[in-house]
Amino acid sequence: MNMNKIIMTLAFMLTSIASHAQLSTEAQAVINNIMTRASVRGFIEKPVEQEKIDLMLRAAMAAPTDKNRQPWHFVVLNTPESIAQYAGEGHHAERMKKTPLVIVVCADTTRMQQGEVRDIWVQDLSASTENLLLAAHALDLGAVWTTIYxxxxxxxxxxxxxxxxxxxxxxxxxxxxxxxxxxPAQPKDKWDEQKVTYGLWK
Incomplete structure (x- = not known):
């Protein structure tokens, strides 16, 4: 599916949602930001402004966490030297080194719950990371999640x-x-009604 067809499909879908749900302008903007976000892996040589970094971090820290533990810590790499140090010599090192900004999302073990609920931090940080990705998209930036843990x-x-x-x-x-x-990144329409069940499983 080419980019124009994807955009047309998303636009139709958003218009349909808005007309049926009678969404406010603010709600439409939020839904549009979610539905048009895509993973961006290619960047131009332009630094990300500190104001935008601050906004993304604030959005990340606005995420919900279990028991309000907020078990996160963000390591911001915004210099070629620090990004090269992070990239090392791995498989995607050269691509990583061409990235203007890398934010490493970390869990702080001193703010985790203990016992059988300890691993809830993964859910907490995942919510925070999604907030960060959506904030980046809203600020006309591109972003992509890369796995460590x-x-x-x-x-x-x-x-x-x-x-x-x-x-x-x-x-x-x-x-x-x-x-x-x-x-260009290509937003995907991932809606699949077959992956939805209402009520008890039959």
């Missing part, structure tokens, strides 16, 4: 490269920048 070797490599204190567990890294128009 639960790959133990990758977790250890990142901890070592960034000299993280022992209490921090890196969960993922978000590559962020101004999208390269030569590598």
């Amino acid at each position: 639960p790959l133990e070797k990758r977790v250890q490599d990142v901890q070592q490269r960034l000299n993280l204190p022992g209490r921090l567990i890196p969960m993922c890294a978000i590559r962020i920048g101004y999208p390269n128009p030569e590598r």
Whole structure:
């Protein structure tokens, strides 16, 4: 499916939703931002302004967390040196080094719950990361989620490269920048009514 067809499909879908639900202008803007977000992997050589970094971090920290623990810590890499240190010499290192901004989303073990609910931090940080991705899109930036946790070797490599204190567990890294128009992202319509069940399973 080409980009024009994708955009037309999304536009029709959003118009249909708005007409049936009678959404306010604000609600339409929120839904549009969610439905048109896509993973962006190509960026132009332009730094991300500090004001936008601050807004994305505020959006990330507005996410819900269990028992309001807020077990997150964000490591912001916005210099070529720090990003190169993070990238290392891995499979995607050169691509990573061309990214203007990388935010590593970490869990702070001192703010986690304990016992059988300890791993709820993964849900907390996932909600926070989605907020960050949506904020980036709203600010005309592109972003893509790259996995670190639960790959133990990758977790250890990142901890070592960034000299993280022992209490921090890196969960993922978000590559962020101004999208390269030569590598346009393609939003996907992922709606599938067959993946929805109302009521008890029959």
